[in-house]
Amino acid sequence: MPEIDKSDRAMTSVTAQEALDFHSQGRPGKLEISPTKPMATQRDLSLAYSPGVAVPVKAIADDPATAYDYTSRGNMVAVISNGTAILGLGNLGALASKPVMEGKCVLFKRFADVDSIDLEVDTENVDEFVNCVRFLGPSFGGINLEDIKAPDCFIIEQRLREVMDIPVFHDDQHGTAIIATAGLINALALTGRDFNTTKLVCNGAGAAAIACIELIKAMGFNAENVILCDTKGVIHQGRTDGMNQWKSAHAVKTDHRTLTEALRGADVFFGLSAKGALSTEMVLSMAPRPIIFAMANPDPEITPEEVTQIRDDAIVATGRSDYPNQVNNVLGFPYIFRGALDVRASTINDAMKIAAAEALASLAKEDVPDDVAAAYQGNRPRFGPQYIIPVPFDPRLISAIPIAVAKAAMETGVARKPIADLTAYGQQLSARRDPIASTLQRIFERVRRQPKRIVFAEGEEVQMMRSAIAYANQQLGTAILLGREDQMRETAEREGIDLDRPGIQIVNARLSKRVGAYTDFLYARLQRQGYLFRDVQRLINNDRNHFAACMVALADADGMVTGLTRNYSTALEDVRRCIDAKPGHRVIGVSLALCRGRTVLVADTAVHDMPSAEELADIAEEAAGLAKRLGYEPRVAMLAYSTFGHPSGERSERVREAVKMLDKRRVDFEYDGEMAADVALNSRVMEQYPFCRLSGTANVLVMPAFHSASISTKMLQELGGSTVIGPLLVGLDKSVQIVSMSAKDSDIVNMAAIAAYNAGT
Ligand SMILES: NC(=O)C1=CN([C@@H]2O[C@H](COP(=O)(O)OP(=O)(O)OC[C@H]3O[C@@H](n4cnc5c(N)ncnc54)[C@H](OP(=O)(O)O)[C@@H]3O)[C@@H](O)[C@H]2O)C=CC1
Ligand SMILES: CC(=O)C(=O)O
Ligand SMILES: [Mg+2]
Structure with missing residues (x-):
């Protein structure tokens, strides 16, 4: 039995414990299956299942090619292993290979929008393995064999290629x-x-x-x-x-x-x-x-x-x-299968492999455009000894490689559904990319280049400790844990967390030499707002948010993250006592909603209850500014229940007024409204309004009020399957982020990284 080395020596960038936590937290593993059709009514049931399902069954029986039209086969790959050569770890068996195979499936989805499922086949016998896999052809558009030892892999692949009419590709080869x-x-x-x-x-x-x-x-x-x-x-x-x-x-x-x-x-x-x-x-x-x-x-x-x-x-x-x-083959298999699936290739031949290699090699020589430079640790890479190959997060890969593969498949006669317009195909491919992952990646890389000191205000909380360690381990800077040291150490000991490591600093508020300075600073701010000196002393001594915010205000830390133990608005009030809005700015909250490869920014999800027209215009400006900083070209929709005056109503007046204010301010981003959410987000509905000034569907939604912002983002999250990040606090003079009370470690690390990013890089 191999031993798990949980020490930090096991890996440099992540600890073994982090890796185990990552896999076990929430729903165990890295994959789930979700339906693509609603299953809500009797009618849905009748269509999806009996009797309706009989119709595509008969169609496929008549013409097998229609399976690509009526089932998920055309976008579905099986990732199959018997675990006999798991990475360089050797033969650890089929079951132990499952985390790698799930990982490959996630990479298929993330990088090329290919759906895949892992199948671990528990045999080392070549005949048994071949017999198990050879009959699975109808389920899949392709077979990705993985981590099968040589020479068995050569025989297995060869025999499966002979008997299956879909691509069989041993990725490790x-x-x-x-x-x-x-x-x-x-x-x-x-x-x-x-x-x-x-x-x-x-x-x-x-x-x-x-x-x-x-x-x-x-x-x-x-x-x-x-x-x-x-x-x-x-x-x-x-x-x-x-x-x-x-x-x-x-x-x-x-x-x-x-x-x-x-x-x-x-x-x-x-x-x-x-x-x-x-x-x-x-x-x-x-x-x-x-x-x-x-x-x-x-x-x-x-x-x-x-x-x-x-x-x-x-x-x-x-x-x-x-x-x-x-x-690493992550640069290849998602895109190679993307191209092969899109032309319904019967195989992946040498010409397709060579085309992929050449496309990859030439991409590294190309000048890196602005929007791509972001994927490269904030540094624009230049072809040279330190940059001979693109990074997996390079957003150009999704269009460059599949096109080359599809073209080679067509030229060599193995494409069963040739693509006539490769330029249009390239555009479709780019749209498959999930921009937010690159955005977060960029934020992390940028911070790594200029690490920052982030105070984790609720340092006695286990999740904060874990997040602080992850922050430090990922070389994002110093994580300052605020709290009673003895309390923290007791908890850390119980949870098996090692706080004595580089990048972690413990600050005990009560014993800090800075208590006097923070108290004087805060008293000067609050003395005319009904606070006595002793009230302020109490805030600094007893309240971690005030102490942490003063650390940031007086430059003892570059940013802070808090929110686990107090609701958002209370935490924000604490922070606002210590930190003002940036001059000329308005403090707002912006949530990032990610759904099916599309990201929209929703504002204001944190601060203004019922914004006036002027406030709505400010919110639009702040949110557009954030969108630009995150690498998006903002297209702002000022949302209401009505669209361009219909139905008329008092509530939409403010929104219309806000649009006029933006006109007067001559802002440098696209905006329009008032409009309903479907007009903003659906290009076909938007076409009904040919005068609309947005050049495409909106990626920034300014909500008419806090309640609609909060309700809609929470509904997106709970019902729409969206991932929602934030609200991110925007417009404060110093960098502070507040997480939700239910935040997981990874949410906190993301927010800490965003705080570090906003602290200036
Ligand atoms: N960067 C990437 O994208 C990829 C990397 N790899 C890595 O390549 C390695 C091999 O994987 P794979 O080919 O699938 O595995 P296989 O089991 O098929 O082959 C392993 C080969 O490595 C040889 N070998 C093992 N240890 C040594 C050593 N110390 N000195 C010399 N030869 C040695 C074996 O020799 P013998 O024949 O004598 O047993 C065998 O030929 C793994 O570390 C894997 O992680 C694999 C795929 C992709
Ligand atoms: C990367 C990979 O597939 C391997 O190391 O086996
Ligand atoms: Mg492998």
């Missing part, structure tokens, strides 16, 4: 090969090498390694210059120990017997083996400007730090997301 090849093309270009003379040594001769070597050879890499090694050393002609036909196909004539010998003077190292397999001595012996792809997961054959310590001329890539140059 071909996904990896496509990405590694793309990275190699670019690394060779950067170091002035070519496919003919470059000497490459690949450590590992399993699924991923063999496929990588086969793909580069298929693209013209000189086979004589490739040496493959496995646990027994160099795979040379005449070797018999530990061999199989796939290894033999790449055996070369050489006197080298060990990886050390093979690597002397080599240009390129491909690692598809295991943690730590490449030593610094071996790296030192390589040619000038060596190319090192240490792709084993979760721990590479050598870390980039280890390479940098001994030489500064290497191009290094790993399979991990916490280093530059991530050569």
Whole structure:
């Protein structure tokens, strides 16, 4: 039984405990199934099930191609494993592979809007495995095999490809090969090498390694210059120990017997083996400007730090997301299947793989536009040794790769539903991307570059402690936990939380040397509002929100997060006693609602009860400003129950008035109204009003009053399946965010990161 190392040494960017919590919190695991049709009435039931369902059944029986029209088959992939080679962890069995397979499904959805389901097949017998999978074809548009050890994977894939008429793609082979090849093309270009003379040594001769070597050879890499090694050393002609036909196909004539010998003077190292397999001595012996792809997961054959310590001329890539140059099949499989599914490809052939590799390689060379730069740690990357391949969050991948794959499928005659207009297809693909995930990613990356001190005001709460640790671990800055230290330590001990780690600071309000300064500061603000000095002393001594807000006001912290123990409006009142609105701004709350790849900002969801026309115009300006800061081009709809005067009514007057005020202010964003929510959000309904000034459906909704804002966002969350982030506080002079009392760790970390982001980066 492998032991779980819960120490922080297990991983650098997240702790083992965080990983377990992430998987267990809420609904266990990472996936759920949700219906695409309503199932609310007797009629729905009659249509979805008996008798209505008989109609598509007969249609499909008559013409099998209609299954793509009447079922989810065309967008559904099975992610199938038997767990015999889980990442680089080895054979840990079918059940243990489930978190990885669920993870692959989530990546399919997140990056390419492909639906998928994980199937863990509990057998190591190749015939049994093939027999289990071969009959599942009608359920799926494609089969993604995963983490099956070599050589079984080669036989399984080959046999399934022969008997199934949908793409069968072993991701560890071909996904990896496509990405590694793309990275190699670019690394060779950067170091002035070519496919003919470059000497490459690949450590590992399993699924991923063999496929990588086969793909580069298929693209013209000189086979004589490739040496493959496995646990027994160099795979040379005449070797018999530990061999199989796939290894033999790449055996070369050489006197080298060990990886050390093979690597002397080599240009390129491909690692598809295991943690730590490449030593610094071996790296030192390589040619000038060596190319090192240490792709084993979760721990590479050598870390980039280890390479940098001994030489500064290497191009290094790993399979991990916490280093530059991530050569990982996540850059491939979602998009390759997207393209293959969209043309109903019968297979994924070499031409499609090569097209994907070339598209990926050229994307890294392209200039990175503004809206994409955000996905790159806030730095606009430039093609070079630290950037040979796009990052998984690059929003251009969703259009670039599937188009290349679909086109190659059509050109090679395996597309059963060719796409006539590839430009229109590209636009549809871009619309599948979920912008908010990139937005949050960008916020995190930006903060990482300029870490901030965030005070977690309710530091004695377990969730705050966990969130503070996650904040620090993700290198977002210093997390200041406010509270009684003895109390915190007692709770931490009970919950198994280690507070003595870098990035965590404990501030005990009662013992702080800053109590006097905070009291004087707050007394000066409140003395003419009915507060005696001793009232203010009490607020500072006893109330964490006041203390934390004063820390921020007097620059002892860059931002704060609170809200777990008090309702939103009380927490906001506490903060407002200490911090004003930014000059010329209005404090409002904006919620981000994410639903089916679409994000809308809803305002004001926190502060103004029944805003006047002027206040509504201010809210529109603040919300549009936030939208811009988050990377959206705002299209603001001023919502009401009426649309452009119909039906007329007093309540809509204010909204109309607000639109006129925005006209006078000559604001620099699109807005219009008053309009009903369906006009704002549905382009077909909006077309009824050709004079409407919005260039597309609205992405910022200004609500006529707090009650409608609050009710609608909560309904979206509970009934509409939307994820709602916020309300984010906007317009305060200092950076404060308030979470809801039911916030989970991840919500708090997001809000802390947003507080840090707003604190100025
Ligand atoms: N970055 C990425 O996108 C991907 C990375 N990988 C990584 O590649 C590795 C292999 O995966 P996969 O091909 O699926 O697994 P397989 O089980 O199919 O193959 C493993 C291969 O690695 C060899 N090997 C293991 N340890 C060593 C060692 N210390 N020195 C030399 N060779 C060794 C084995 O040798 P032998 O044949 O002698 O047993 C075998 O040839 C894993 O770490 C995995 O995480 C895989 C897919 C994608
Ligand atoms: C990334 C991946 O698929 C692996 O390491 O197995
Ligand atoms: Mg894998």
